Amino acid sequence: xxxxxxxxxxNQIDKLAEAPLEFVKEGSQFLNKCKKPDTKEYVKIxxxxxxxFVSVGxxxxxxxxxxxxxxxxxx
Amino acid sequence: xxxxxxxxxxxPFLPLLPEVEIPYEKVPxxxxxxxTIIAALIYIFGQVPLAGVSKDESTVKDPIYFLRGVFAxxxxxxxxxxxxxxxxxxxxMQLSAALRLIKVNxxxxxxxxxFQSLTKMFALLQYFVLTNIFIVSGYYGENLTIVQIxxxxxxLVGAGLVAILLSEIIDKGFGFASGNMTIETVVIATNLVSxxxxxxQIKVDEEGNTEARGxxxxxxxxxxxxxxxFLGGIISSFNRDYLPNLNTTxxxxxxxxxxxxxxxxxxxLPIRSTKARGxxxxxxxxxxxxxxxxVVFGYVLLTIIHLIAFVLIQCIARNxxxxxxxxxxxxxxxxxxxxxxxxxxxxxxxxPRSFANGLLSQPLTFVVFSAFMLFNAIWFxxxxxxxxxxxxxxxxxQFKEQGITLVGHREQSVARELGKVVPxxxxxxxxxxxxxxxxxxxxxxxxxxxxxxxxxxxxxxxLEIISVDYQQSGGQSALAQVLGAxxxx
Numbered sequence: 168x169x170x171x172x173x174x175x176x177x178n179q180i181d182k183l184a185e186a187p188l189e190f191v192k193e194g195s196q197f198l199n200k201c202k203k204p205d206t207k208e209y210v211k212i213x214x215x216x217x218x219x220f221v222s223v224g225x226x227x228x229x230x231x232x233x234x235x236x237x238x239x240x241x242x
Numbered sequence: 243x244x245x246x247x248x249x250x251x252x253x254p255f256l257p258l259l260p261e262v263e264i265p266y267e268k269v270p271x272x273x274x275x276x277x278t279i280i281a282a283l284i285y286i287f288g289q290v291p292l293a294g295v296s297k298d299e300s301t302v303k304d305p306i307y308f309l310r311g312v313f314a315x316x317x318x319x320x321x322x323x324x325x326x327x328x329x330x331x332x333x334x335m336q337l338s339a340a341l342r343l344i345k346v347n348x349x350x351x352x353x354x355x356x357f358q359s360l361t362k363m364f365a366l367l368q369y370f371v372l373t374n375i376f377i378v379s380g381y382y383g384e385n386l387t388i389v390q391i392x393x394x395x396x397x398l399v400g401a402g403l404v405a406i407l408l409s410e411i412i413d414k415g416f417g418f419a420s421g422n423m424t425i426e427t428v429v430i431a432t433n434l435v436s437x438x439x440x441x442x443q444i445k446v447d448e449e450g451n452t453e454a455r456g457x458x459x460x461x462x463x464x465x466x467x468x469x470x471x472f473l474g475g476i477i478s479s480f481n482r483d484y485l486p487n488l489n490t491t492x493x494x495x496x497x498x499x500x501x502x503x504x505x506x507x508x509x510x511l512p513i514r515s516t517k518a519r520g521x522x523x524x525x526x527x528x529x530x531x532x533x534x535x536x537v538v539f540g541y542v543l544l545t546i547i548h549l550i551a552f553v554l555i556q557c558i559a560r561n562x563x564x565x566x567x568x569x570x571x572x573x574x575x576x577x578x579x580x581x582x583x584x585x586x587x588x589x590x591x592x593x594p595r596s597f598a599n600g601l602l603s604q605p606l607t608f609v610v611f612s613a614f615m616l617f618n619a620i621w622f623x624x625x626x627x628x629x630x631x632x633x634x635x636x637x638x639x640q641f642k643e644q645g646i647t648l649v650g651h652r653e654q655s656v657a658r659e660l661g662k663v664v665p666x667x668x669x670x671x672x673x674x675x676x677x678x679x680x681x682x683x684x685x686x687x688x689x690x691x692x693x694x695x696x697x698x699x700x701x702x703x704x705l706e707i708i709s710v711d712y713q714q715s716g717g718q719s720a721l722a723q724v725l726g727a728x729x730x731x
Contacts, residue, residue, distance in 0.1 A: 190620070194670035197509065197663075201529060204506035212702075213502045220431045220498075220701055226279070227432030228440070230286045235442055238291055 248344045249356040252363050259359055260403070262410045269416055271715040275708075278417035281408045282428035288401055289319040294393035296383020302561075303582040304381075305552045305574060308593055308683070311693035312541045314429035320401035322376070324429075327368035327402060328409055329422050330542050333535075335361045337622075340629035362406055369402030370395070375549065379556040419707045423700040430697030434494065437486035437690075444485060457488045483596060483686075490687055494694045497682050501698040504674060505530055509663060512649040513641075522649065527663050529671040532626050534699035536619035536672035537679050537692060539626075543618055544591060551588050596686035612680045616673060623672035627665055634660035675699070 204212070252259075269277070295318060304310075304317050315324025339346045339357065347353045373395055376382065382394060409421030417424060436442075440456035454460045457479065464475025480488045507529040515521035551571055559567040561574050572588040577595070584592055590610040594600020600607060627633055638657035647653050648660075675695055682691020 190669070190673075193666050194673065197666050197670050198507070198529070200509050201507040202510050202526075204503070209503060209506060212506060213499060215705060216498075216502055216698060216701055219705055220427075220698070221435065223279075223282075223428050224431035224433075224435030227283065227286050227428055228435045230283055231289070231432060231436060232442075233287070234289065 247346075249346055249353065249360050252356055252359045255363060256356075256359055259362060260407060261359075262407060262414050262416075264414050265416060271711060274417055274711070278412055278424055279428075281411050281417060281421070282425050285314070285321070285405060285408055285425050286429060286432055288404065289316045289321050291319055292322070292382070292394065292397055294382070294386075294390040294397070296386060296390070298383060300380055300383045301576070302380045302556060303574070303576050305556070305582040305584070306545060306548055307582070308689040309541060309545045309548065311430070311433065311689035312426075312538070312696060313545070314426050318382075320397055321405070322398055323369060323372050323402070325405055325409065325422055325425055326542070326545060327365040327372065328406060329538060330546070331361050331364040331368060332422065333539055333542060335364060336629070337625065341625070362410075365406055366399065366402060369399050372549070373398040375553055375557065379552065418711065419704055424704060427697050427700040427704060430693045431701070433690075433693070434697070437494075438491050440486075453482070453485060455485055457486045457491045460485070461488060490685075490690065493682060493685055493687060494690055497678060497691055497694045498698045500678060501675075501695055502702070504671070504678075505699070505702050509667065511659075511663070513646045514649050515645055516647050516653065517645045523646075525646075525648075527660075527667050529667055530675065530699060531632065531664060531668040531671055532623050532630070533703060534675060534696040535626060536623040536668075537615075537675050537695055539622040540615045540618040540676065541692060544614075547591060548584075548588075551584070555584075555588075593680075593683035593688070594686060595688065597684060600684060600686070608684060611683075612677075615676050615680050619672040619676040620669050623668040624665060627668035632664075634658075634664045637664070 306315075307317070309315075309326075310317065310324065313324035313326035313329065315321055315326065335344070335357070338344050339348075346357045348357075377386065377391055377394055382390075386394075405425075409425060411417060412419070412421035412424050436455060438456050438458050440454060441459055442455045443452035444455055445452050454463050460482075461476065461479040464479045465472060467475055505528070508526040509529075510524035510526050513523050513525045554567050555561055555571055555573055559565040559573075562568060563573045572585040574582040574584055577583045583589070583595065586604070589604050590607050591614060592604075592607065593611060594604055594607060635657050637660050641647060641656055642653060648656055651659050679692040679695040682694070683689070685691070
């Protein structure tokens, strides 16, 4: 069966318009294939990241607190 | 080699540039933790107010307020520009080396050293240029004396050099992973804590009433405060716009939780050993294959655009709405006497200060800003996944070294199979992360949304590297024993 021959110009414009669509399609296909974490795994990860984040933040903030008297002295 | 190469430019400066030596032997796990934390804490300690700033209130306000969170920058402190020059020069240099804009032979150690020094030089140069842009613009006050200008230059460029070296300490194997990432994570975590639990009292009105910086602390204070009603205290703690409020805190936390979920998403490819029969396993390809770098890259470009605009509008046209430059690029309007909000057309690339405000006064921003960020992130992700050490081809080489292959494929076709998955994963991940950060920005988080996206993603990979290192060191860590940590994270 002979394929209908398209004009190359039209083809390119079509391609340009299709690029985002193609991207979304591929992306959602990928997302569907993805393994989603179950609740237990998710909670574990949130806890690990959360504890790490907050503890580092508290240490950092303790250092920042030292700045308050320094600011009073300098400014 | 014939011809001029950009990396040879640094040769005469090599003896002048301080450099961190690579450790002679492998640094023990405990030492690495200490180095990492101390380096980041020194950085935070560097947020000391600048000396030599004019005492009078300057009319020039902060033009890049919404970019500061991402680059760990604190206005009017030694870390005025944060690690923006470091990240910017690192990304641009590596990208241009990979796209063959600069010629580097990474197989030669000499070339690698030169390239590294060039990146450092470029970062230092940016600190110098940025400092002087801000001085000329009048940000530190008009009519500065020569001494003040010199003092500001020494402070800001010096602090920049310290930041570069701190990051290099971590990079060179004294710490975990990349220095920029570590510093950024620690600073973003600190900002989150200080925005939620900060107890510093800040004057909020003419009568000298103060409110706490932290949103949660402010809620409790508002309940007992004498100058507010009970209900008024609660309402104001949720929607005050001059300091962090509870709404932004919740949005930021929600973004953090969402990023944690995205981090877990992965496609598991079945693999088997080529050496032994019956050893089947899975190899995960993450959705966030390139991590937060695409978002960072978007913000680097955004910052460059805003800095160029700042130079044109403030340093050349002096923010005069009638001048021709301001008619083309827009001008700045000072908001709350704190921030510099650009007008149309520059406002198209500035996230709104609040959702309602954005909808009313700059509706086009929603389209242009997200399109700009999305396009950059996807372009960067598609390039970066090919040049970083984790492209499909690199993974295939790793597979071969470890004697594993994908189930149902011959060893030769592994690279092609991975090539179908890795680019899609990187670009999709980049797009989703960008949507998360841009969506947060539109709610008026002033850079905190993007900072949180980057912070959590980096924290996650940091945690991963640390736990792998911990297991490799056989769990022999005095620190872990003191803290009573179990065998694994």
